[in-house]
Amino acid sequence: MADKMQFDLVSPERKLASLEVDSVMIPGAEGDMVAMPNHAPVLTTLRPGYISATNGTEVTEYLVTGGFAEVSATGATVLAEQAIPKSEVTKEVLQEFLDKAKVELEAAAEHHQSELARRVAEHDELLIRHGA
């Protein structure tokens, strides 16, 4: 069973998913990455986007808004601030996230602004892609 890995998705409130998978696609802060079994240990922060875990032909997808992921040889753990199954994602949900990010950007101190502006842009992109 060396070609399977453990995938855990944890939010602050509870464990959302824990399954055996072939690979996981993670929306890392510096670009998407696919983690497969025996991946070198990596720690990355997340940008808003979709996580997709593939097991055979079965694909499970979650929308995450931020957090970080820890990948090791035996598995991947994603600690997401908020995660929603893709089937439950609607335009309204995305719009709400975008609005929230915008509000945060306006309220933020100067040295956080570039980072938050990037978040707004990322949420914007998610919304556009959802419509397409």
Add this chain to the structure above:
Amino acid sequence: MANLKDLKTRIDSVKSTRKITKAMQMVAAAKLRRAQESAEAARPYAERMNAVLGNLAQGAAESDNAPRLLRGTGADKVHLLIVATSERGLCGGFNSSIAKLARVHANDLIETGNTVKIVTIGKKGRDQLKRDFGDYMIDHVDMSEVKRLGYTHAADIAKGVLSRFDADEFDVATVFYSKFISVVVQEPTAQQLIPASFDAQEASSVVYDYEPDENEILDDLLPRSVATQIFTALLENGASEQGARMSAMDNATRNAGEMIDKLTIEFNRSRQAAITNELIEIISGAEAL
């Protein structure tokens, strides 16, 4: 000897009190189970977060460009005490023990010439600390509207704390809450939030690749960790509150039971005395004829 009717009313009133405390105990037991479940569900996230941060912080703590949340402001003059208590009473010593710990801590700090600022979460703690430390209180978080504690509540509190930190309003932040150990034991605890401290032994030996680099990850994670720690504290508090209430109400129910027994004995004695009295009167009346 007390009047029979008075005794009867007293017994009835204690009985209804016992019914109420019994009901409260059962409600607390049900709520305790829920609170414990959510505290347990939140544990994996908090543990993971701590492990990762412990790992990262070890390397970064020595460097000069470590994030301020880890390094501190370089001073420890102004202390922010975040005192988390409940919104409702009737839960034994739960609120008092947290308030007491905070009070001792605050007095120590003031005596050694530090400045203290207090933020309270929950009405009961504010009420207890208001008299002694009213002047130091800078904020209060009202949780009475919160039905089910969510991460967003903790995140909002954390945001407030962090913006104060950014504005240089304090150097050290400590949160006071009650750790849930068992239904009968809750331990009031003080935990330092800022500058962040982690157990060194939690660090694992695996060498990670970091993306982006360590400091950027730390910048991103430390604020989250503050929110997570507050969230954990609030969850523990929730479970402790219900546990404390449960045992307090259990005690109250038992006390009421004892009181009823005692009153019933007294009632029976008085009734018997009254009957004996009446008999004596009748007999002596009959004899006189």
